[in-house]
Amino acid sequence: MSEFQSLKNHFLIAMPSLQDPNFVRSVTLLCEHNEEGAMGIVVNHPTEVTTSELLDHLEIKISPDFNERPVLAGGPVQTDRGFVIHRNDKHWQSSLEVSKDIIITTSQDILKAFPHDDTLSDAFIALGYAGWGPGQLENELAENAWLSTPASADILFKTKVSERWNKATALLGIDISQLSFEAGHA
Template identity: 45%
Template structure:
């Protein structure tokens, strides 16, 4: 990626004027960013299904340790496809990719089987779907002031309550999103 900065392992924060129904008020963790485009997971939006119910639909069984765990809406692309974000040091399964030194992404069923058995990663986001951008599309959206970016933070992604994640990521940049105008433009 010679002409732009590689944002893999960064957060994208939607600007207050974002009106897109999928991305307004979203915090996205970028799992891939190169000359061909970008792929990310929204980490602050839940779907109306609990993990226990999802596992029941997948015939993985239900266990008491799952409780009322949140399942996340990762984006509008392939919403039937599952992804698990987890700390990189929590294990590797058949289809695990290290996004950065602290976070991995797994897409294989074996991680779900381990979670159902109580052996999976303790910190995790189980996600349906993802956000995707074609070549140059994300760079144009950033240029159009649709997104802010900053290095991702595991505490925000895995340990901060879902409704506080966007604000917490903005604070990493020293920004209070409530004080930004919803008007767009260039200085």
Template identity: 45%
Template structure:
């Protein structure tokens, strides 16, 4: 895949050991869009101290679905950390969503939260504050500089298991396992033949 037509939409980005930026060290980012305008994703393995219950109180929505009340809100990235992003399956008829693949979407409108609050929203979801963003060709250059590994799940079931069912502290190793080698083999030095 050349840098000119690289499209990592639907891929996991795994931070390499040499990536020491505090926002991204040891992170897994799920890429929601990647095109000529740049890339956008959600860091999926950075839970905050804020629960869904606390978040819903802050936005004045009564959370009636107590099963998710203690789930952590994620730190999705350093861009617009005051804004909420819901990564979810399945689709729905929400005011502001983008389709990532045949089953997964990202929604930023309040109507999804109102539905989730009463148990009528998607059952598989991640709520994050903020996102990770890259300008045109920035992500490609960071990959060339050995900051990231990208990997795509072999199927939607595997993808959604990592996104929605794997504990956050295990998501890094789950994403690395998709590459088919021992995480200890990762080097912080780029090699060129």
């Protein structure tokens, strides 16, 4: 039996054959992965809601020059729960360090600072997350539903949402449009 290998701080890139509407053409940042399962946030599926609309709904004031960005659909689990994906190392009340350059925070203090803190200028919000039970992600990987590659802060914070799927696959040195929709088995 092989030793477990965590894919925390990796991107899961949906293969073209994966047609689940929550994950079609998705890039998912794996925030946790261990023997008990995995948790990730889809980082390239925008919702119809903007960040300023979400903050307004939470009664958090924004300035007129606020850097607008979309709120992302982070996954089908707990879609009312928000995650701020950012890179600054301030100590927020509830944060998970995915890597030294990628941090996920779920506390209200970061939302209140969001419109005023310049260190959050490239941060974004996702609602919901994706979850896998024990062995489920490994089975999906074996069935060729996903590609994986180490996560890139540049793709998260410097790449347009609409370009993240292609840019993430380019990290693997492949052109995703050249992949077949059929799974092969030897």
